[in-house]
Amino acid sequence: MAALNILEIDGSRVEIFEGPDAACGSAARRIEEAIRKGVERRGKAVLGLATGATPIRLYEKLVEKHRAGGLSFRKVSTYNLDEYYPIGPCDTRSYRSFMVQHLFSHIDLPANQGHVFDGSVPEGAVEEHAKAFDGWIESDGGLDWQLLGLGRNAHIGFNEPSDLTVDKAIRLPSRAVELKAETRELYAEEFGGIDRVPTRALTVGVAQILAAKEIVVLAFGPNKAEPVAKSLLGPIVAAVPGSLLRTVAEKVVWMLDQDAARLLKV
Numbered sequence: 312m313a314a315l316n317i318l319e320i321d322g323s324r325v326e327i328f329e330g331p332d333a334a335c336g337s338a339a340r341r342i343e344e345a346i347r348k349g350v351e352r353r354g355k356a357v358l359g360l361a362t363g364a365t366p367i368r369l370y371e372k373l374v375e376k377h378r379a380g381g382l383s384f385r386k387v388s389t390y391n392l393d394e395y396y397p398i399g400p401c402d403t404r405s406y407r408s409f410m411v412q413h414l415f416s417h418i419d420l421p422a423n424q425g426h427v428f429d430g431s432v433p434e435g436a437v438e439e440h441a442k443a444f445d446g447w448i449e450s451d452g453g454l455d456w457q458l459l460g461l462g463r464n465a466h467i468g469f470n471e472p473s474d475l476t477v478d479k480a481i482r483l484p485s486r487a488v489e490l491k492a493e494t495r496e497l498y499a500e501e502f503g504g505i506d507r508v509p510t511r512a513l514t515v516g517v518a519q520i521l522a523a524k525e526i527v528v529l530a531f532g533p534n535k536a537e538p539v540a541k542s543l544l545g546p547i548v549a550a551v552p553g554s555l556l557r558t559v560a561e562k563v564v565w566m567l568d569q570d571a572a573r574l575l576k577v
């Protein structure tokens with residue numbers, strides 16, 4: 312289904328849909344198109360993927376398209392935005408498990424082309440692993456298409472709010488980070504108490520995200536209205552990581568449901 316409303320806010324395209332299902336249908340068509348273009352242009356497509364509740368319906372749509380026979384991932388490489396640290400890849404709460412459950416086990420993506428940070432690398436190798444992840448993306452020719460969700464504090468990937476200058480924030484590489492208390496609280500139930508939620512994570516850096524040729528942000532539900540409004544209407548600051556996307560506004564599409572768009576006053 313088409314968007315109910317399309318806006319341009321400070322150079323970014325904002326598409327507002329009746330609900331998450333319609334937005335995910337449209338995002339799935341964008342991914343299909345990115346894959347087709349990438350394969351046509353250079354024999355492969357490189358996608359940046361996200362986890363969380365937001366993209367689950369989108370992954371279902373991709374699986375449906377694959378099963379219907381029209382969409383193959385054989386020439387696709389994927390790079391996930393983030394992973395907790397430390398966490399075992401088989402832990403059901405790991406983002407690796409999430410991707411296997413919701414996408415990888417249902418499609419024809421070759422096993423060595425679906426990349427998620429390894430939350431079980433030794434402590435001394437964490438930074439090296441994060442750096443290597445950036446290296447893999449670059450040696451794959453960079454991201455054709457990046458999918459983003461938005462944290463309630465407007466984080467992108469696990470790039471949490473900070474007091475860095477914008478200039479520094481947009482250059483952040485992939486790295487290990489400390490998670491904010493407000494982020495960990497959201498996962499307390501899943502992990503059986505806040506004390507059990509990992510305090511750290513690995514994230515693709517803001518620089519790599521902004522370098523993608525096309526960026527799609529999905530945000531649904533009333534809890535996302537504030538981070539969406541701050542990201543699109545407030546000042547561009549590292550304290551609101553979503554606002555950093557406006558430094559590359561012309562290649563960003565925000566796909567929202569009506570609840571998440573509520574404070575945009577449309």
Ligand code: GLP
Pocket residue numbers: 361362363364365366392393459460461462463467468469494
């Ligand atoms: C999580 C993840 C992000 C995700 C965001 C939104 O913390 N690190 O990659 O996009 O927060 O999650 P959700 O879609 O569940 O609201």
